[in-house]
Amino acid sequence: MTAEAAAMRQDAVPAVEPPLALLAELTHRCPLRCPYCSNPVALTRPARELDTATWARVFREAAALGCLQVHLSGGEPTARRDIVEIVRAAAEAGLYTNLITAGVTLDAAKVAALVGAGLDHVQLSVQDAEGAPADRIAGAAGAHARKREAARLVRAAGLPLTLNAVVHRQNLDRLPALIALAVELGAARLEVAHVQYYGWALANREALLPTRAQLDAATAEVERARAALAGRLVIDYVVPDYFAKRPKACMGGWGRRFLAVSPAGRVLPCHAAESLPGFDFPDVRAVSLRWAWEESEAFRRFRGTAWMPEPCRGCARAEIDWGGCRCQAFALTGDAAATDPACALSPHHHLLAEAVAAAGEAGFTYRRMGAGGGGDDG
Amino acid sequence: MIGPDSVPRLARGMRLREDAARGRWVVLGPERMFVPDETALEVLRLLDGARSVAAIVDDLAARYDAPREEIAADVTALLQELAEKGVVTA
Ligand code: SF4
Ligand code: SF4
Numbered sequence: 001m002t003a004e005a006a007a008m009r010q011d012a013v014p015a016v017e018p019p020l021a022l023l024a025e026l027t028h029r030c031p032l033r034c035p036y037c038s039n040p041v042a043l044t045r046p047a048r049e050l051d052t053a054t055w056a057r058v059f060r061e062a063a064a065l066g067c068l069q070v071h072l073s074g075g076e077p078t079a080r081r082d083i084v085e086i087v088r089a090a091a092e093a094g095l096y097t098n099l100i101t102a103g104v105t106l107d108a109a110k111v112a113a114l115v116g117a118g119l120d121h122v123q124l125s126v127q128d129a130e131g132a133p134a135d136r137i138a139g140a141a142g143a144h145a146r147k148r149e150a151a152r153l154v155r156a157a158g159l160p161l162t163l164n165a166v167v168h169r170q171n172l173d174r175l176p177a178l179i180a181l182a183v184e185l186g187a188a189r190l191e192v193a194h195v196q197y198y199g200w201a202l203a204n205r206e207a208l209l210p211t212r213a214q215l216d217a218a219t220a221e222v223e224r225a226r227a228a229l230a231g232r233l234v235i236d237y238v239v240p241d242y243f244a245k246r247p248k249a250c251m252g253g254w255g256r257r258f259l260a261v262s263p264a265g266r267v268l269p270c271h272a273a274e275s276l277p278g279f280d281f282p283d284v285r286a287v288s289l290r291w292a293w294e295e296s297e298a299f300r301r302f303r304g305t306a307w308m309p310e311p312c313r314g315c316a317r318a319e320i321d322w323g324g325c326r327c328q329a330f331a332l333t334g335d336a337a338a339t340d341p342a343c344a345l346s347p348h349h350h351l352l353a354e355a356v357a358a359a360g361e362a363g364f365t366y367r368r369m370g371a372g373g374g375g376d377d378g
Numbered sequence: 379m380i381g382p383d384s385v386p387r388l389a390r391g392m393r394l395r396e397d398a399a400r401g402r403w404v405v406l407g408p409e410r411m412f413v414p415d416e417t418a419l420e421v422l423r424l425l426d427g428a429r430s431v432a433a434i435v436d437d438l439a440a441r442y443d444a445p446r447e448e449i450a451a452d453v454t455a456l457l458q459e460l461a462e463k464g465v466v467t468a
Contacts, residue, residue, distance in 0.1 A: 018399045020411070066399030068406055096393060096406040121391045121408040160391030162408050188389065188464050189408060234464045236409070 016255075016294050016303070018066025022095070023073055023260035023271055024055065026086065030076040032102050033139030033366040034127065036166055036201040036208060039075060040275045043367075044263040052082045054285065056089035058261055061289035063093040067259075071123075073100040073271075075263070084113045091118025098123055100164075103150030104143050111153045122154045123162040123191070129177035137170065139366045151185040162189040167218065168208035169359060175218050179225045183233055190233055192222060194240035197355075198272050198331040200367045209359035215243050241342035242352045246317065247324025248342070254302035254326060259293060267292035269299055272327040276336045302326055302337070309337060311345040380431060380457045382450070384468035387427035392465050394422050405465055412465060421453055425466065431457065 028043040050058075059070060070090045077083055078101055090097045099114065100123045126147055128134035134144035154161050163182040167175065175192065182190040195201045195208050210218075222237045229235070241247060251258045251270045260268040266281040267289065268274055274281065279301075282292035293299055301307060305318045312323040323329075324340020332341045333348050341348035380386065388394060393406045403419055405412040414422055424434045435453050439446045460466040 066397075068395075068397060068404065068411065094395075098408055120393065120406075123408065158390060160389065160408065188391070191409070231462045231464075 017257075019062070019259050019293060020067060020252075020257045021069040021071065022058070022062040022067045023071045023258060024058070024077075024086075024090075025073050025075065025260060025262050025271060026050075026055070026077045026080050026083070027263050028075040029079040030074055030102060030367075031079070031104055031140060032076070032127075032143060033368065034137060034166070034200075035139075035204040035364040035366050036168065036195040037367040038196065038199060038201070038271060039367065040272070041199055041203070042275075048264040049080075050261075050263065050265045050284070052085050052089070054265065055086050056093075058284055058289060059090045059093035059095060062259075063095055065290050065293060067095060069096040069098060071098045071100055076102050076105060078105045078110065084110075084117050087114055087119050088117035091120075096120050101125070101150070102138075102143070103147040104140070106150040106153060108153050108156075111150075111157045111159075115157050115159060119159065121160050121162065123164050124151055124154065124187075125164045125166065126178070126181065127166070128171045129174045129181050133171060133174075137364075139364075148185065151187070155186040160189075161185065161187045162191060163187040164191045164193060166193050166195055167210075168195045169210045169214065170207070172210045172214045172218050175221050176225075179221070179229075179233070179235070183229065188234065190235045192218075192235060192237045194238070196241070196272075196325075196328070198327045199275060200365070202331055203365045204362075205355060206359050207362040207364055209242060209356055210240075211359075212243065212356070215240070241325070241328065241340075242356055244342050245344040246342070247321050247328075247340035249321045250325035250328070250340070253322035255293070255299040256303065256322070259289070259299075261289075267296070267298075269302070270327065276327065276330055278336075307337060309339060311343075312339050315345070380454050380461055380468055382430065382432040382435075382454075384431050384457070385427065385429065386431065386434075386457050386461070386466045386468040387425050388422070389464055389467045407465065412463075417452070418456055418460075421456055431468075 027049055028039050029046060077099060087097055097119050098121045099119055103124045127137040131144040135141050151161060165178045197205050222235055226235050254269045260271045261284055262268060262274055265284040266274055267284050268281055279298050281298050282296045308318060308323050312318055324342055326336045329338040329340050330336040332351050339346040341351050391407055397404045402413060424437060435450045438449050457466055461468060
């Protein structure tokens with residue numbers, strides 16, 4: 001870019017708002033092997049993970065920048081031996097701390113230590129409502145039973161619990177049982193999250209995409225349960241992209257609300273963005289979080305509306321959905337700067353209906369280390 | 379249901395705190411955040427897990443020039459809504 005073009009571009013970029021939340025991906029290690037895992041296909045090796053002191057600095061910088069919450073995620077965040085110190089550092093920085101866990105590594109002592117360190121909330125993932133199909137999806141025998149025990153420990157410690165159920169073709173029919181499980185386990189909130197198709201999930205799309213009939217039944221079930229359980233259970237649910245006419249405001253817009261830090265310290269506008277080619281994502285070991293957020297080219301590239309192509313350019317929804325998801329645009333069109341194909345105005349929108357039609361019985365590719373080339377792997 | 383004798387408080391996992399970067403107060407919870415308007419902030423600040431709805435209404439009625447029944451109706455409706463959202467328990 002010439003200096004003049006850079007200056008013009010700068011004019012078109014609106015004043016940078018502070019971020020609301022930090023997603024701290026502490027590690028890619030996880031005892032489970034979900035075929036829809038949102039980690040990149042090229043997983044980061046433990047030796048490259050940020051140390052405790054660097055995470056503590058990241059939390060302080062995030063709070064100073066305006067972040068109110070931190071989501072401690074992974075992989076499995078409790079796979080880190082310093083998870084208690086990490087929670088303490090986040091709480092001391094003044095952040096609302098949410099632990100996103102698969103739960104299988106939690107015991108009473110660990111939960112008590114996390115509470116003592118200032119943990120505010122636990123979000124526990126379940127793969128299905130029952131043991132056998134849940135363990136099959138997790139790729140780990142006995143996982144579901146340990147998750148139930150983890151939920152009990154979390155509630156016994158007085159911590160609020162959100163159950164996160166990733167739903168897809170192979171478990172969507174058991175949504176009523178998943179809702180009942182959330183109530184039984186004492187969750188105040190249930191997140192019914194449809195799989196998002198990039199990374200591992202894209203490789204398993206044929207096996208995971210639901211049918212229209214499944215989706216309609218699920219949507220009706222959520223409405224019924226919301227009414228029946230008002231005041232007891234909050235259910236978060238969004239119609240998935242593959243059946244939508246307009247995209248979601250992915251991450252509330254690129255570089256507008258959220259930032260993520262990967263296990264190896266890359267600062268990202270969303271956890272999946274690391275797989276986008278042609279980016280030099282800032283390294284938090286080398287730069288401040290503020291510089292990454294406000295100044296880095298990676299965060300500026302798709303911030304605002306100036307970068308938008310047709311049909312987003314000038315569209316009345318440009319500042320509502322911000323053109324949708326960059327990772328989905330890249331996954332489906334090969335161009336991260338294209339309109340999200342989830343939008344019916346995108347020339348690639350037909351790809352979604354075709355994928356839905358092609359889905360059916362197919363085997364899983366489970367996530368594993370060393371599967372991808374390049375990236376942070378190795 | 380929230381009534382005059384209910385003793386509401388912020389649900390566990392909900393935090394009312396100042397958001398200095400944006401010059402406002404917010405209620406933080408898991409994956410959600412509420413920006414209370416002036417009235418809601420007044421009420422939220424009075425939730426201490428000891429005061430009843432009736433006591434909160436008395437407090438507000440003493441400070442604001444509005445009929446007590448009107449304040450009671452507004453406060454009850456607000457708390458009911460917050461309870462349904464999981465922000466408040468009683
Ligand atoms: S999606 Fe499954 S495999 Fe991936 S981090 Fe979560 S629990 Fe582990
Ligand atoms: S054209 Fe772009 S901005 Fe308009 S609705 Fe579709 S994705 Fe959103």
